Amino acid sequence: MASALRSTILRHIRVPISHSLSVNGSRLTAVRSMSSHGDDHLDKQEVVDRVLDVVKSFPKVDPSKVTPDVHFQKDLGLDSLDTVEIVMALEEEFKLEIPDKEADKIDSCPLAVEYIYNHPMAS
Amino acid sequence: MASTMKYVRVPPNSASLAEARQRVFEFFKTACRSIPSIMEIYTLDDVTSPSQLRSVISSEIRKNAHITNPKVIDMLLFKGTEELCNIVEHSKQRHHILGQYVLNREDRTHDIGNKDQGASDFLKSFYKSNY
Numbered sequence: 001m002a003s004a005l006r007s008t009i010l011r012h013i014r015v016p017i018s019h020s021l022s023v024n025g026s027r028l029t030a031v032r033s034m035s036s037h038g039d040d041h042l043d044k045q046e047v048v049d050r051v052l053d054v055v056k057s058f059p060k061v062d063p064s065k066v067t068p069d070v071h072f073q074k075d076l077g078l079d080s081l082d083t084v085e086i087v088m089a090l091e092e093e094f095k096l097e098i099p100d101k102e103a104d105k106i107d108s109c110p111l112a113v114e115y116i117y118n119h120p121m122a123s
Numbered sequence: 124m125a126s127t128m129k130y131v132r133v134p135p136n137s138a139s140l141a142e143a144r145q146r147v148f149e150f151f152k153t154a155c156r157s158i159p160s161i162m163e164i165y166t167l168d169d170v171t172s173p174s175q176l177r178s179v180i181s182s183e184i185r186k187n188a189h190i191t192n193p194k195v196i197d198m199l200l201f202k203g204t205e206e207l208c209n210i211v212e213h214s215k216q217r218h219h220i221l222g223q224y225v226l227n228r229e230d231r232t233h234d235i236g237n238k239d240q241g242a243s244d245f246l247k248s249f250y251k252s253n254y
Contacts, residue, residue, distance in 0.1 A: 057174065081184060
């Protein structure tokens with residue numbers, strides 16, 4: 001008897017299922033609002049600023065000549081050892097380890113920014 | 124601990140100048156990558172910075188930049204690697220590092236072989252004669 005009473009009462013106070021999740025027309029899959037996985041990637045402007053800072057603080061470089069598309073050997077007058085040294089300074093700044101093949105290709109600021117921006121482990 | 128640093132030791136017989144050049148860059152990169160542990164071993168944090176140590180290493184390499192014989196370059200690389208291993212294994216002490224690589228870099232002139240390289244003009248003329 002109590003169970004019948006219970007079911008009649010429940011029938012009256014049944015709460016409708018909310019459809020608020022299907023606002024977009026499709027169900028939103030798990031939204032991890034607390035995880036910071038999405039902002040692991042560095043902002044491009046921030047990468048450019050930090051790379052320029054590293055190049056400007058190099059003792060042999062004239063800071064006024066440094067622009068985001070400067071070539072280390074052609075525009076700044078550095079030699080190959082200086083280029084390697086700048087790449088090592090960038091490795092230290094962004095906590096990366098760049099393999100030799102890739103490091104040989106980094107000859108100028110835009111290439112460096114490109115490589116670091118596309119590197120998943122840069123921080 | 125530190126003997127794992129250069130576990131790949133290619134025998135020193137560079138075929139050409141280009142290969143020797145590549146070896147020099149690899150040595151330089153290895154040295155730069157061990158700078159953080161060197162600074163920690165000898166507590167150099169208040170005396171110098173990693174970028175200054177990098178400049179010191181590159182200037183030491185540059186002192187021999189004019190050499191063209193690959194065998195001589197191999198020999199110099201061997202000596203450099205030996206020095207780097209000694210430093211990383213803590214076989215040296217703090218005053219060695221400070222004296223050789225950190226302090227008084229601007230007093231050193233480029234002509235080696237002259238005994239009074241860091242001497243001032245007064246001393247140079249003093250040594251020449253009294254009158």
